[in-house]
Amino acid sequence: MREALVHELTVCQALLAQVAEIVATHGASSVAKITVEVGPLSGIEPGLLASAFKAASTGSCAAGAALCIESSVVMIRCLVCDADSQVQPNHLVCATCGGYRTRVVKGDELRLRQVQLEVTKRPISETA
Amino acid sequence: MCKTCGCAISPANAHLTVGPDRATGPIVEVLQDLLAANDRVAMHNREHFDEHGVLAINLMSSPGAGKTALLEATIVALRDRYRIAVIEGDLETDNDAARIRAQGVAAVQITTGTACHLDAHLVHRALHELPLAGLDLLFIENVGNLVCPASFDLGQHRNVVLLCVTEGDDKPAKYPVMFRAADLVALSKSDLLDVLDDFDPLRAAEALRALGRPTPMVRTAARRAPLLGPWLAWLERELAARRPAAHTEFSGISATVTA
Numbered sequence: 001m002r003e004a005l006v007h008e009l010t011v012c013q014a015l016l017a018q019v020a021e022i023v024a025t026h027g028a029s030s031v032a033k034i035t036v037e038v039g040p041l042s043g044i045e046p047g048l049l050a051s052a053f054k055a056a057s058t059g060s061c062a063a064g065a066a067l068c069i070e071s072s073v074v075m076i077r078c079l080v081c082d083a084d085s086q087v088q089p090n091h092l093v094c095a096t097c098g099g100y101r102t103r104v105v106k107g108d109e110l111r112l113r114q115v116q117l118e119v120t121k122r123p124i125s126e127t128a
Numbered sequence: 129m130c131k132t133c134g135c136a137i138s139p140a141n142a143h144l145t146v147g148p149d150r151a152t153g154p155i156v157e158v159l160q161d162l163l164a165a166n167d168r169v170a171m172h173n174r175e176h177f178d179e180h181g182v183l184a185i186n187l188m189s190s191p192g193a194g195k196t197a198l199l200e201a202t203i204v205a206l207r208d209r210y211r212i213a214v215i216e217g218d219l220e221t222d223n224d225a226a227r228i229r230a231q232g233v234a235a236v237q238i239t240t241g242t243a244c245h246l247d248a249h250l251v252h253r254a255l256h257e258l259p260l261a262g263l264d265l266l267f268i269e270n271v272g273n274l275v276c277p278a279s280f281d282l283g284q285h286r287n288v289v290l291l292c293v294t295e296g297d298d299k300p301a302k303y304p305v306m307f308r309a310a311d312l313v314a315l316s317k318s319d320l321l322d323v324l325d326d327f328d329p330l331r332a333a334e335a336l337r338a339l340g341r342p343t344p345m346v347r348t349a350a351r352r353a354p355l356l357g358p359w360l361a362w363l364e365r366e367l368a369a370r371r372p373a374a375h376t377e378f379s380g381i382s383a384t385v386t387a
Contacts, residue, residue, distance in 0.1 A: 007244055044279065092304075
């Protein structure tokens with residue numbers, strides 16, 4: 001398959017590499033569910049990440065696993081009055097004092113949060 | 129909870145979705161950045177730059193905003209005083225690297241094929257083709273794209289984003305992730321402002337300011353050397369700032385919007 005022109009595919013490959021490491025560390029056989037946190041300011045489109053995951057996970061230990069994408073709101077803290085506001089991704093302005101100097105405290109995350117592993121029911125000795 | 133992504137799967141109903149010979153195992157809490165591997169290599173690249181006292185600038189914009197033309201003009205203005213090199217990122221062709229080499233400086237072309245952005249690994253590979261010890265300033269011209277390159281740290285010290293005046297002045301509002309990453313925004317081809325009545329630099333500055341960072345904005349015009357003054361002054365301040373202490377990290381820029 002020709003690679004799609006989206007960086008979500010690159011992110012997906014990074015995700016699969018991290019998941020493969022966890023599967024190996026825990027001696028699991030495969031993965032049931034992967035939970036990721038993708039904030040509106042991460043630069044990642046959840047829908048594209050989901051499609052990329054379907055393509056990229058084929059043949060990997062995460063093939064068939066459910067991908068749960070948790071989004072969040074954007075929260076900022078004002079550097080002038082210290083108030084927190086929930087804002088739109090392109091309007092990071094303090095809702096209390098109107099200040100333009102703010103810090104993003106939530107909404108730019110791009111994290112692997114949780115992996116639910118699968119184990120084969122039969123012991124390895126029986127399947128050999 | 130939704131019906132499509134699988135987040136409704138629980139240990140109680142998992143057997144319905146995962147097949148009879150598999151059983152759900154432990155849940156592993158991770159909390160790791162998805163781009164951690166890229167960021168590690170980016171940090172390594174930054175160490176290379178710092179070790180050699182090289183200022184690395186990541187130049188981003190949409191295609192055709194004039195990144196290469198600005199670099200050509202910048203090289204002409206600074207090449208007698210600073211040792212400059214360029215890493216060029218494009219989907220195809222080494223046309224841009226050839227244009228840079230024609231100005232008498234080293235250029236490494238990265239052709240990404242179908243990838244829409246540079247990443248830290250690609251830049252690291254290119255670094256081995258450059259004489260870092262003999263450089264003051266390295267420009268990394270990213271693939272023309274206002275979306276994907278913003279997510280990947282390359283190890284640069286500063287991000288410069290070009291906003292071409294032939295584009296909409298609301299670009300910072302449309303691409304907040306990219307413009308929020310900028311340490312400087314350059315209004316490129318600004319010599320065309322005289323004949324364009326639909327681009328308002330003040331509106332662009334306002335959209336940029338709404339992203340919550342005091343990002344300075346300068347006007348550039350690659351074909352009008354006298355208009356490059358503020359851009360070259362910014363570069364020289366950054367070069368001077370890196371000279372004495374190589375390890376200062378992303379100190380905030382406190383210049384005001386001058387659009």
